[in-house]
Amino acid sequence: MDKFDRLTAVAAPLLRDNIDTDAIIPSREMKSVSKRGLADGLFAGWRYQAIGGRDPSADFILNDPAYAQAQILLTGTNFGCGSSREHAAWALVEYGFRAIIAPSFNPIFRSNCVNNGIVPVELDAAAIAALAEQAGAAPVTVDLEQCLVSSPAGSWSFAMDGEARQMLLNGMDAIELTLSRKGAIEAFRTADAAARPWIYL
Amino acid sequence: MGSSIFEKIWRAHHIDAIDADTDLILVDRVLLHERTGGVALKSLAEAGRSVLAPRQTFVTMDHVVDTRPGRTDDTIMPTGKAFITATREAAQAAGLTLFDLGDPAQGIVHVISPEMAIVLPGATLVCPDSHTCSQGALGALAWGIGSTAAEHALASSTLRVKRPKTMRITIDGTLVPGVTAKDLALHLIARFGSSGGAGHIVEYAGEAVSALDVEARLTLCNMATEFAAFTAIIAPDEKVFAYLKGRRFAPSGPDWDRAVAAWANLRSDDDAVFDTEHQVDAAEVAPMVTWGISPQQAVSLDGSVPSFDAVAARDPRELYDRALAYMDVAAGTSLVGLPIGAAFIGSCTNSRLSDLRRAAAILKGRKVAASVKAICVPGSTRVKAAAEAEGLDKIFTDAGFEWRESGCSMCFFSGGESFGYRQRVISSTNRNFESRQGPETRSHLASPETVAASAIAGMIADPRTLA
Numbered sequence: 001m002d003k004f005d006r007l008t009a010v011a012a013p014l015l016r017d018n019i020d021t022d023a024i025i026p027s028r029e030m031k032s033v034s035k036r037g038l039a040d041g042l043f044a045g046w047r048y049q050a051i052g053g054r055d056p057s058a059d060f061i062l063n064d065p066a067y068a069q070a071q072i073l074l075t076g077t078n079f080g081c082g083s084s085r086e087h088a089a090w091a092l093v094e095y096g097f098r099a100i101i102a103p104s105f106n107p108i109f110r111s112n113c114v115n116n117g118i119v120p121v122e123l124d125a126a127a128i129a130a131l132a133e134q135a136g137a138a139p140v141t142v143d144l145e146q147c148l149v150s151s152p153a154g155s156w157s158f159a160m161d162g163e164a165r166q167m168l169l170n171g172m173d174a175i176e177l178t179l180s181r182k183g184a185i186e187a188f189r190t191a192d193a194a195a196r197p198w199i200y201l
Numbered sequence: 202m203g204s205s206i207f208e209k210i211w212r213a214h215h216i217d218a219i220d221a222d223t224d225l226i227l228v229d230r231v232l233l234h235e236r237t238g239g240v241a242l243k244s245l246a247e248a249g250r251s252v253l254a255p256r257q258t259f260v261t262m263d264h265v266v267d268t269r270p271g272r273t274d275d276t277i278m279p280t281g282k283a284f285i286t287a288t289r290e291a292a293q294a295a296g297l298t299l300f301d302l303g304d305p306a307q308g309i310v311h312v313i314s315p316e317m318a319i320v321l322p323g324a325t326l327v328c329p330d331s332h333t334c335s336q337g338a339l340g341a342l343a344w345g346i347g348s349t350a351a352e353h354a355l356a357s358s359t360l361r362v363k364r365p366k367t368m369r370i371t372i373d374g375t376l377v378p379g380v381t382a383k384d385l386a387l388h389l390i391a392r393f394g395s396s397g398g399a400g401h402i403v404e405y406a407g408e409a410v411s412a413l414d415v416e417a418r419l420t421l422c423n424m425a426t427e428f429a430a431f432t433a434i435i436a437p438d439e440k441v442f443a444y445l446k447g448r449r450f451a452p453s454g455p456d457w458d459r460a461v462a463a464w465a466n467l468r469s470d471d472d473a474v475f476d477t478e479h480q481v482d483a484a485e486v487a488p489m490v491t492w493g494i495s496p497q498q499a500v501s502l503d504g505s506v507p508s509f510d511a512v513a514a515r516d517p518r519e520l521y522d523r524a525l526a527y528m529d530v531a532a533g534t535s536l537v538g539l540p541i542g543a544a545f546i547g548s549c550t551n552s553r554l555s556d557l558r559r560a561a562a563i564l565k566g567r568k569v570a571a572s573v574k575a576i577c578v579p580g581s582t583r584v585k586a587a588a589e590a591e592g593l594d595k596i597f598t599d600a601g602f603e604w605r606e607s608g609c610s611m612c613f614f615s616g617g618e619s620f621g622y623r624q625r626v627i628s629s630t631n632r633n634f635e636s637r638q639g640p641e642t643r644s645h646l647a648s649p650e651t652v653a654a655s656a657i658a659g660m661i662a663d664p665r666t667l668a
Binding site: 015016017018020022023026027028029030031032033034035045051052076077078081082083084085086089104106107108109111112115116161162163164166174175177178179181182184185188189192196197198199200201 | 216217219220221222223225227229236237239240243244248250254256257278279280283284287288321323324329330331333345346347348349350352353356357358359361363365395396399400426427429430431450451452456457459460463495497516517519520523613614615616632634635636637640641
């Protein structure tokens with residue numbers, strides 16, 4: 001996973017609440033048992049004129065040449081709600097997004113972002129509206145070291161729990177970190193098997 | 202200060218603290234399906250890792266499998282077969298228990314897990330599927346995760362989890378006859394909003410919840426994810442213990458007695474403190490139906506599409522307008538009477554035997570309107586067999602419903618079967634998102650009773666007028 005410390009990039013405003021993972025990557029676009037090959041299906045229902053087609057819809061933000069290089073997404077409340085499909089995060093990262101700024105995230109989607117090097121930044125809707133206002137004119141900076149978002153529109157600090165921040169800053173593999181505690185896990189399971197034998201089939 | 206049921210389970214699974222917010226939590230059960238589980242198993246193997254507790258890991262085929270009679274590995278979805286075969290091979294290579302096509306134990310993961318007592322009170326259970334929250338109905342801490350987190354759980358029998366805040370929703374009083382757990386779930390989402398549970402583990406409590414049977418509790422907990430909750434849980438009681446006893450993976454003999462003694466302590470102490478508390482009067486809950494493109498856009502069945510002003514506190518103008526245009530409804534349109542082209546009974550929300558019985562009671566001796574394509578998909582092969590043993594299949598087919606093999610089916614559109622372009626569907630499922638059930642389909646979520654009554658009428662209808 002790529003490390004993330006600071007990114008200055010074009011931010012695309014997609015200011016809709018409750019964007020669900022079916023909208024981010026429709027099930028019909030998840031064609032292979034793979035984490036790759038998903039970027040073309042990103043936001044397919046809105047991005048293309050017809051279901052299954054690839055003719056771009058002129059009015060969708062990512063089809064606007066001004067946002068072609070967007071790496072930051074500005075969006076609405078409860079982003080990533082619905083299905084747990086990690087394909088949503090895989091599609092976003094493959095397309096090129098490294099940070100998403102929303103008032104709130106669905107919890108499973110938020111974890112999927114952290115596990116794939118996408119920074120889920122929570123800012124209030126007013127700050128996001130201000131960023132969106134300027135988005136066509138100037139890039140946005142997401143600084144994970146300082147937990148700060150800035151653009152000519154202003155700057156806002158955000159909160160992130162230590163675990164997620166460390167994972168993203170260092171591009172760490174959580175599985176590797178946890179497996180380094182294998183001894184403690186095994187000891188816990190052994191004691192637990194005596195207390196709750198019905199769990200250990 | 203006492204503890205909530207969540208805090209008791211969390212403590213019992215707490216291996217270590219990672220930092221101030223995050224703990225390393227023991228995972229007792231991992232469930233996988235072919236849609237998101239196959240990729241997790243494949244990625245795990247590619248990383249040279251193995252499943253730490255294969256006997257505590259279960260795999261089923263439910264998401265993209267065909268549900269037409271006589272099914273094989275071939276699917277209507279163009280590449281579905283690859284998901285099925287890859288998952289089968291990976292599960293077999295890892296030595297996991299697989300409920301494959303043709304196995305009498307196959308079915309939707311959240312239906313078969315309770316059926317076989319894979320989920321148990323006080324256990325932690327994860328699955329790369331958002332509706333894993335359903336299984337909190339049995340007093341387990343069960344939550345949905347992504348595929349990478351599933352790899353983590355498979356490799357280590359643990360997850361690194363940020364401690365959620367606690368919420369209790371107490372539902373006092375009694376549900377009015379004809380009002381179901383599905384209506385209650387939609388009522389709560391409409392009332393508190395689709396991010397109303399964000400950051401919280403939600404405990405459902407109170408007289409109306411205790412009165413629900415286990416299958417209805419599964420329906421209630423199923424939709425906690427539509428509420429953005431970490432998950433939901435209900436304190437296990439005698440109904441749960443009686444439900445589980447004797448099932449395939451339930452403890453037996455002295456272990457059963459020991460387990461029940463431990464489970465009896467799994468309730469929130471009287472002096473437990475929650476970060477958020479809500480009270481709901483069960484008598485205020487009516488049969489519900491959604492009108493828009495988010496589960497929060499639901500109203501009582503005898504109501505109409507709200508004006509913007511009525512929902513402005515929660516639905517921004519953009520969402521409200523998009524919902525009206527997409528669903529082809531207007532403010533003031535009454536829901537009852539909207540013509541439908543399709544009716545669907547199934548999904549992890551409402552496909553259990555009790556759901557099918559209640560729908561059959563409406564359908565018996567009646568016919569589905571000629572204009573309606575009506576489909577019933579039992580939640581598991583076991584549910585299907587039990588329904589057939591009591592003749593429910595005949596009631597469904599006599600009425601004009603298709604009677605299918607079990608699976609997730611047309612709860613979502615994966616490129617295969619769908620209800621058709623812009624078709625209006627009344628559905629016992631959980632998501633009315635844009636194009637969820639097919640290209641630009643217009644989904645209205647409701648109880649199985651309401652789906653059955655609407656299928657007969659050819660338009661959205663109130664089942665209480667037929668009962």
